Amino acid sequence: MSRRTKTERYEDILSLPNVTDLHHYREGDFAAVRGRWKDFFGNDNPVTLELACGKGDYCLGLGARYPDRNFLGLDIKGDRIWKGAMQALDDGLTNVRFMRTRIDHIINYFAAGEVSEIWITFPDPYLKKSKTRKRLTHPVFLQRYRRIMQPDGLIHLKTDNDRLYEFTINVIDLLKLPVKQRIADIYRLDSIPKNLDIQTYYEKQHLAEGRSIKYVAFYLNDVVLQAVQDEVNELI
Template sequence: MGKDKLRKFAEIDTFANVLQLDAGKGMKGQWAAKHFGNDRPIVLELACGKGEYSVNLAKLFPTYNFIGVDYKGNRIWRGAKTALEEGIPNVAFLRIQIENILDYFAENEVSEIWITFPDPQPQKSREKKRLTNPFFLAKYREILIPEGIMHLKTDNDGLFVYTQEKLTELGLDIHAQTSDLYRSDVLDEVLSIKTYYEKKYLETAKNINYIKWGWL
């Protein structure tokens, strides 16, 4: 591991808005009250990377609590540091493996989930690692409120089609979908938030896929 990564890992250990691994388990069922000190809805950004979505959503919606979830601490460092520097109190970061999410959030604790440009895991042998695999969808359903919704933004056309297929197979309610977000009529202020990787994809004229769904 390079010196810069080591520095960032050491630094996030001192950040009040970052919880890592077992330290986050004590928040299960109590994130709003215990960490944020309120009773506002919880919104997750999974595979948050540098946390651009979490930070910008927190700015747009100060009456919600946002938590960016990722395992790579050197990436989380950027979003967490920005939030501290800009005094954004309603965003936090959790460094865990997403497959263990049920250890950190209680049933019906989360109002909304964003999945932003995750690793598409294109190999067939790694299908179970895709964050929209039914294995993961079942976990999200457990922690979401009954009317909770989910969003996926991805540059990967294969993951988008795979997600469409799985949602249809499971009989889930697709609220909106497009294979070319920035030329669609679903684009709004929230969907216009761009991650570090999304900006790179757009520079090469890559289309951005988006799908929104729920269980009702």
């Protein structure tokens, strides 16, 4: 992979065949992607998203393991996406793509039911109480995911952050979402559960600092935020 400056990488992603840049979107751009991911991937295999993907380690890892599924990494940072996209091209992973955008706008980019599964990998925890609505597991985001996912779609969260982990567990409890698996410290288990062995760039740094890595997977059924709005506001 050639050495490129950060600015060059930002420019490069505009021409990479496996990247869609919707950061500076215009009216009409949504229609070019919404409901059309099967055209981008060239098949109608199920689509899994990696949110806050950074360099897209989960897209790359899962993409290599599951050639009959499609993986799309979303992040706002173009230079990070560049690395994942270049790696996918080098590895010949035609089932891995990236989209540069703010995840906040996610409902614009997918038709109802177009997404089957979501991984959220080491998202920024937004620890200030005033920023809780920016957390990618806040019910505001879960409502958005629900609109684009198949019924009972599976959400995975991997994080090093205790507060974000506890917040997410509390949200899951409040919304009565079915939990598939919940692990407070993955690497203390005798054997690492399937696919949790894929390590992201940030995860490796957290592990080097001796931090524990937490994981929860849950099914997203209908999210009725209004019913629990007051309780959610109390969460920190």
